[in-house]
Amino acid sequence: MTDHGGVDLSLIDPIFEQYREQPGKLIPILQKTQATYGWLPGEALELIADRLDTALSKVYGVATFYSQFYLEPRGKHELYLCDGTACHVKGTSRLAKAVRDEFGISPGDTTSDGELTLELVYCMGSCALAPVAVLDGEVMGRMEPGKLTRRIKKRLATAKETETAA
Amino acid sequence: MASLDTAALDARTEQAQKRWQERKQADLYVTVGMATCGLAAGAKETLAAIKEEIEKRNLDAMISPVGCVGMCSYEPMIELQAPGRPRVNYGDAVAKNVPEIFASYFDDASLESSVVVGQVEPTTITRNGYVLQSLSFVDPETQEKISFHEKQLRIVLSNCGLIGPESIDDYLALDGYQALEMVLGEMAPEDVIEEVLDSKLRGRGGAGFPTGLKWRFARQTESWPKYVICNADEGDPGAFMDRSVLEGDPHSVVEGMVIGAYAIGAQQGYIYCRAEYPLAIRRLNIALEQARETGLLGEDILGSGFDFDILIKEGAGAFVCGEETALMASIQGERGQPWPRPPYPAVSGLWGQPSNINNVKSYAYVPRIMRMGADWFRGIGTEGSPGTAVFALTGMVNRTGLIEVPMGITLREIVYDVGGGIQGDGKFKAVQTGGPLGGCLPEEHLDTPVDFDSLTEAGSVMGSGGMIVADDSTCMVEFARYFTQFVCDESCGKCPPCRVGSTRMLEILKRITDGDGELEDIDEIRRIAKGMENGSLCALGQLAPSPVLSTLMHFEDEYRAHIVDKTCPAKTCLNLLTYTIDPEACTGCGVCARECPVDAITGERREPHYIDQDLCIHCGTCYEVCKFDAVIAE
Numbered sequence: 074m075t076d077h078g079g080v081d082l083s084l085i086d087p088i089f090e091q092y093r094e095q096p097g098k099l100i101p102i103l104q105k106t107q108a109t110y111g112w113l114p115g116e117a118l119e120l121i122a123d124r125l126d127t128a129l130s131k132v133y134g135v136a137t138f139y140s141q142f143y144l145e146p147r148g149k150h151e152l153y154l155c156d157g158t159a160c161h162v163k164g165t166s167r168l169a170k171a172v173r174d175e176f177g178i179s180p181g182d183t184t185s186d187g188e189l190t191l192e193l194v195y196c197m198g199s200c201a202l203a204p205v206a207v208l209d210g211e212v213m214g215r216m217e218p219g220k221l222t223r224r225i226k227k228r229l230a231t232a233k234e235t236e237t238a239a
Numbered sequence: 240m241a242s243l244d245t246a247a248l249d250a251r252t253e254q255a256q257k258r259w260q261e262r263k264q265a266d267l268y269v270t271v272g273m274a275t276c277g278l279a280a281g282a283k284e285t286l287a288a289i290k291e292e293i294e295k296r297n298l299d300a301m302i303s304p305v306g307c308v309g310m311c312s313y314e315p316m317i318e319l320q321a322p323g324r325p326r327v328n329y330g331d332a333v334a335k336n337v338p339e340i341f342a343s344y345f346d347d348a349s350l351e352s353s354v355v356v357g358q359v360e361p362t363t364i365t366r367n368g369y370v371l372q373s374l375s376f377v378d379p380e381t382q383e384k385i386s387f388h389e390k391q392l393r394i395v396l397s398n399c400g401l402i403g404p405e406s407i408d409d410y411l412a413l414d415g416y417q418a419l420e421m422v423l424g425e426m427a428p429e430d431v432i433e434e435v436l437d438s439k440l441r442g443r444g445g446a447g448f449p450t451g452l453k454w455r456f457a458r459q460t461e462s463w464p465k466y467v468i469c470n471a472d473e474g475d476p477g478a479f480m481d482r483s484v485l486e487g488d489p490h491s492v493v494e495g496m497v498i499g500a501y502a503i504g505a506q507q508g509y510i511y512c513r514a515e516y517p518l519a520i521r522r523l524n525i526a527l528e529q530a531r532e533t534g535l536l537g538e539d540i541l542g543s544g545f546d547f548d549i550l551i552k553e554g555a556g557a558f559v560c561g562e563e564t565a566l567m568a569s570i571q572g573e574r575g576q577p578w579p580r581p582p583y584p585a586v587s588g589l590w591g592q593p594s595n596i597n598n599v600k601s602y603a604y605v606p607r608i609m610r611m612g613a614d615w616f617r618g619i620g621t622e623g624s625p626g627t628a629v630f631a632l633t634g635m636v637n638r639t640g641l642i643e644v645p646m647g648i649t650l651r652e653i654v655y656d657v658g659g660g661i662q663g664d665g666k667f668k669a670v671q672t673g674g675p676l677g678g679c680l681p682e683e684h685l686d687t688p689v690d691f692d693s694l695t696e697a698g699s700v701m702g703s704g705g706m707i708v709a710d711d712s713t714c715m716v717e718f719a720r721y722f723t724q725f726v727c728d729e730s731c732g733k734c735p736p737c738r739v740g741s742t743r744m745l746e747i748l749k750r751i752t753d754g755d756g757e758l759e760d761i762d763e764i765r766r767i768a769k770g771m772e773n774g775s776l777c778a779l780g781q782l783a784p785s786p787v788l789s790t791l792m793h794f795e796d797e798y799r800a801h802i803v804d805k806t807c808p809a810k811t812c813l814n815l816l817t818y819t820i821d822p823e824a825c826t827g828c829g830v831c832a833r834e835c836p837v838d839a840i841t842g843e844r845r846e847p848h849y850i851d852q853d854l855c856i857h858c859g860t861c862y863e864v865c866k867f868d869a870v871i872a873e
Binding site for chain 2: 095096097098099100101103104134135138139140141142156157158159161162167194195196197198199200201202205210212213214215
């Protein structure tokens, strides 16, 4: 596992503390760790294995089994496109194509500037509003290709402005 | 806060009921549908606009965010109620339409962009001194139930859209936790199991196993500790029944679980909810916290000496974790891979201890059955499948949404009466239930009654509640390929029949939809399916061939058209379509030529364009971008 630089492992301490008593704590610890770093750095997995007194292979096995865990850094902004039955029928592929044309990324990819990650998921449970896109946790129903790329561009620009101002 | 004994709970309930009545005296009482679907349609902005409007009109108003009414196509939805005026529910209530809705309600102005969904007339059923109230709408003119609600009977969904899901007082006001009080105060655990057995409630996760029997097995196993688990890992694409219950009425699930725990003798419960449902998890957490503060969870519940608490376990994105043994493996912090049964969870489940797993809806039925009586529940639906069925009705029907109907209703009634028939000029083709592990039924089976046994007999399944209606624009081979792709992605990989079988099956289906299929492929599909059904470890692999086999059973001619004639009758499989431009309709705008990824389209500006068939890669882009319907796909 390569060093991705500057991982502050002390941030995991409070997570261990929180789940100390809980049985079956590996998955919640991984979830919290990912929420802290945005992904699961190799050093963090090693530390977790060490602290839980379990094999690194077991931690790695769990981390790679579930689709929600990421072993690579993610973009600052995350876009999920729903490809459940209803959305699939109502044109998720057109939304994916619009994102690819505009930002050059396919599902699973992150833009080279580390700004945006695109993921395709099965069903967000909002089928009557198909097709559904979720940008940074905000659910957007009845999406259209042009509307989607405009919303993304606006989100990226606003975030950058806030950053510069700060 | 000290935990409540029964007298204190009764006092709090009385107060909650008083407050529930008081809202009628407010200048205005507003509810806003704020489940995930409402929020996706803009309910948050609607709420802000409502507050603005209330201020403008200087009203002393009460606003309550509620769960999902089930009529998703009208979202966002709001309900207004003022003294001396009817309760009216409005659809398409996006923020900019709020002023016109208020003007319509108070000043009788006409509506331009929003619609009246109906006048609200809650349906009430009274029994044993308890009331079951549920939301329903009538036509303001005729005062008859609107057709969407006419054939519905809401039991599990009764509170959804009616009460504030983040308010325990709203739940208490409608007889919430009364069943728990009665169970703890008056019934032995065996009596509770007897009552559930007597109701003939069958598990709503899809398999339909008698819930009371499950509880009895878990009680009879002599080993401690024991666990109760709620399976809220609703993973089927096209299904959102459990999400709506959790987002609209989380306390009913909590109450059902506490009753179940008391019956089997468990002290710890888990709710395993998929992480894709953040709002459901948030509302569950609020409900658990409120229940703890009120003494309905934790130590010495209602002074009965019974201890029980619930922990939420968030899934991490694996469809297979909806399978009970995989779910337990996941709670234990392991890879979510199933283990062989027997032993069944009731004997050896979570951490090797007796465990009872039920679906969200199964638990939500329990408080209602305890209040209204097993005989009442048994009197609804059919003899073999009493009660109601909850479906997420989606696809090509006019009214998509979340519905609850008595068992025994026919598929035809659901599609045409509740769903309002097929959209546009489409023709009904099939109704699919059970998602990627289910099957479909064509027109000749439309009069099949909806219950566990009849659907199985007809070659489909009840499933957990996904119902997708397909019309003649849906290609059944592509439909099967889609579900097989899903299973292939989600197979956990532990047993080869599922892992390898789904991969091989997908290869064949891709070949057929690409136009490279051969007649032998049909036999090969059947052979692989048999291997998967017989050899797979869990239901995922055993049922994965069902969408393929049932489409093959009812639509074999469509498979043959793809294989022999190299055509797709539904005009869905891109590779089998030829695109041409109708010179009459083409205006020569040039959009298709610009969008074509391989520059196969040529033509002078303002002159009809032409597609070079040797260059065309059948991507369908020209067909999609043409505003004049000049591109013909055949």
